Amino acid sequence: MTDALLTEDTISSDTTPTKVTPEAGTNKLHPAASDDDLKRRTGNRESELEPAKQRAPVLEFDELCVDFDRPILDHLSAQLRGSCVGLLGPNGAGKTTLLNTLLGFNKPTSGKISILGHDLSSGDQFVRGMVGYMPERDSFIAGMTGIRFVRMMAELSGLSPKIALERAHEVFFYVGLGEARYRNIDSYSLGMKQLAKLAQAIVHGPKLLFLDEPTNGLDPPARARMLQLIREIRDSGDTHIVVASHLLQDIESCCDEVLVLKEGRIAKYCNLEEERRANRKFLLIQIRGNEKEFVDGLRSLGCEVALPNRRRIKAILPEGVEVQHLYALAEQMSVQIRNLDYKRDSLEDIFLRAMDED
Amino acid sequence: MAIFQKAYQGYAGELTAPLQRTLVIFRYALADVFQSRIFTAFFLLCFLPSLLLLCVIYTYYNLELLMQFEVPIEDFIAIDGTFFALFMQYPQMFLLFVMIMSIGPTMISPDLRNNAMPLYLSRPINKASYIFGKLLVLLFLGSLISWIPSLILIFLQAYLAGDGWLINNLHLLAATVVTSLSWIVSLSLLAFAISASVKWKAVARLFFFAFYLFGSILGEVIKAVFGGWGGGLVDISSAAEVLVLAMYDADASYMESSMEMPIWAAAFMFLAVSVLAALVLTRRIRAFQVVS
Structure with missing residues (x-):
């Protein structure tokens, strides 16, 4: 790419979407994901899948307190190591205050914060x-085209004007706003504004990305697109993400760790995968027939059984016992299995449990 | 390339120096200012007084031309500190006031109205860099129409007058730079403070003008009631007049100065306006709002 092409007007012709094929790795402006690149990305993801405890903490806070006219964050201590950490909590739990504090917008009353190993108090700017x-x-920023807005943000983050312009174009195509990049940002729809906000947040390739309610006000397709982008950024392995949201489904679909806040305190901090593994999969069975006899039969097979309510049986199958054994047992006892469903504790269960605990 | 069309990748390239990030704000704000054709036309007109003065100084030293137009040279006032204060500094200060009133109050309020501060302040710049970046626009444009042409005119006069004129009037160089910069900085910070406090551009402009106007009226009222120069402490135009008279060593009989305040009080007035405005700015410019 020559310097002469580097104007907002002329670069547009260069950055029209080019078809990306596995062989198309020679395009200088948009090299497709080459084998090496794929390896690198897969490798990164593999490293991300290392046991969480082996990774260095992305965010670390120690006895963090933030007071305004009342305590908002109350002695928070945690080490967040996930590649994508969800920040959950009811309204007023302190999610946004925590994000603002991590961004250096407000000073902690006491306690320490470390981001990617750097003490926040000693080097805000860095x-x-x-x-x-x-x-x-x-x-x-009012009165700006999308591309100018994102380019300015990239330059403010320390990119040279030339690189900022290139990345602004690329990031607009990446988030799916390529065709709207020369439109005034005031004229964007809500969904487009959300994507433009994401574009400005990632244009300088940050090592840590804070997303505050990224799917706010989005329709289902736009929401799916946003979550897909977050997962892609997470899977790149180049960026750690902290997502604050009150939408459990969003957090569940893209986060590997969850920090639940309640009244300014940590109510729960868990690795979702480990939590799921710990909460073993169980079967929810509905039957017609002699329930007591069937439950005894299940126990004789070695199942852990619970009866949450009438005609519903919760059973955890031991190693070696499969569903067909249950059907055989039912046939033997002349019991009709009306419904059989695999269940697992969802994030909602985890969240509600955290809210219930004092 | 860092971000692929279908995959995301971070950036590990070189970063610019911190000062350059302040200049980013300056560059973009400067470009925004010239999006208005009316302002561009006004800005070009601001060079007219300096061009006229240039012609006057040239004509003053061109006897043939004066005789051709039958202008008696004794009708011309001497080109000295009083001349430059009257015909150069005062018109420039008026133009600076109009320029700052037209663009100053519009520079901060749109960012606050559109909640842009978290975007700026989550990046490696701080409030001071942000304000300085915006201030640079007014300093740059203000300098182009005030002390820079003034210095050119003074040097032209020195060249044409010869005989050590510059040595005898060396104080004029400092006078034009100091008075222009004091005027630009204090009015700009005042405009920014109003811009940060009022959401709408037109209202911010009105407040800025009202501050100037009511300051003058209040100053006169205080003078009428209590006497002395105390009224000058609320009237920035009087303070500016006193500063100009003193710095240019000008003949006060040509001026309409009504406040006989000491120069230290005038300097204090400028300092106080700047400090108060800066305090308001630092309080108003923040990345988030505390809801109590």
Whole structure:
């Protein structure tokens, strides 16, 4: 790419979407994912799948307190190591305050914060260079085209004007707003504004990305697209993500760790995968016939059985016992199995349990 | 390339120096200012007084031309500190006031109205860099129409006058730079403070003008009631007049100065306006709002 092409007007012809094929790795502007690149990305994901405890903490806070006219965050201590950490909590739990504190917008009353191994108090500016932020509310600079807005944000993050312009174009195509990049940002729909906010947050390739309610106000397809982008960024392995949301499904679909806040305190911090493994899969069975006899039969097979309510049996099968054994048992006892479903504790169960615990 | 069309990748390239990030704000704000054709036309007109003065100074030293137009040279006032204060500094200060009133109050309020501060402040710049970046626009444009042409005019006069004129009037160089910069900085910070406090551009402009107007009226009222120069402490235009008279060593009989305040009080007035405005700015410019 020559310098002469580097104007907002002329670069547009260069950055029209090029078809990306496995062989198309020679395109200088948009090299397709080559084998090496794929290996690198897969490798990164593999490293991300290492046991969480082996990874260095992305975020670390020690006895973190933030007070305004009342305590908002109350002695929070945690080490977050996930590649994508969900920040959950009811309204007023302190999610946004925690994000604002991590971004250096408000000073902690006491306690320490470390981001990617750097003490926040000693180097605000340095840490902010590694961070991207997508605010919850509409945030943009009036009277600017999308591309100019994102380019300016990239330059403010320390990219040279030339690289900032290139990345602004690329990131607009990446988030799916390529065709709208020359439109004034005031004229964007809500979904487009959300994507533009994501674009400005990732244009400088941050090492840590804070997303505050990224799917706010999005329709189902736009929401799916946003979550897909978050998963892709997470899977790249280049960026750690912290997502604050009150939508459990969103967190469940893209996060590997969850921090649940309640009244400014940590109610639960868990690795979702480990939590799921710990909460073994169980069967929910509905039968017609002699329930007591069937339950005894299940126990004789070595199943752990519970009866949450009438005509519903919760059973955890031991190693070696399969569903067909249950059907055989039912036939033997002349019991009719009306419904049989595999169940697992969902994030909602985890969240509600955390809310119930004092 | 860092971000692929269908895959995301971080950036590990070189970063610019922190000062360059302040200049980013300056560059973009400067470009925004010139999006208005009316402002561009006004800005070009601001060079007219300096061009006229250039012609006057040239004509003053061109006897043939004066005789051709039958202009008696004794009708011309001497080109000295009073001349430059009257015909150069005052018109420039008026133009600076109009320029700052037209663009100053519009520079911060749109960012606050559109919640852009979290976007700026989550990046490696701070409030001071943000304000300085915006201030640079007014300093740059203000300098182009005030002390820079003034210095050119003074040097032209020195060249044409010869005989050590510059040595005798060396104070004029400092006078034009100091008075222009004091005026630009204090008015700009005041405009920014109003812009940060009022969401709408037109209202912010109105407040800025009202501050100037009511300051003058209040100053006169205080002078009428209590006497002395105390009224000058609320009237920035009087303070500016006193500063110009003193710095240019100008003949006060040509001026309409009504406040006989000491120069230290005038300097204090500028300092106080700047400090108060900066305090308001630092309070108003924040990345988030505390809901109590």
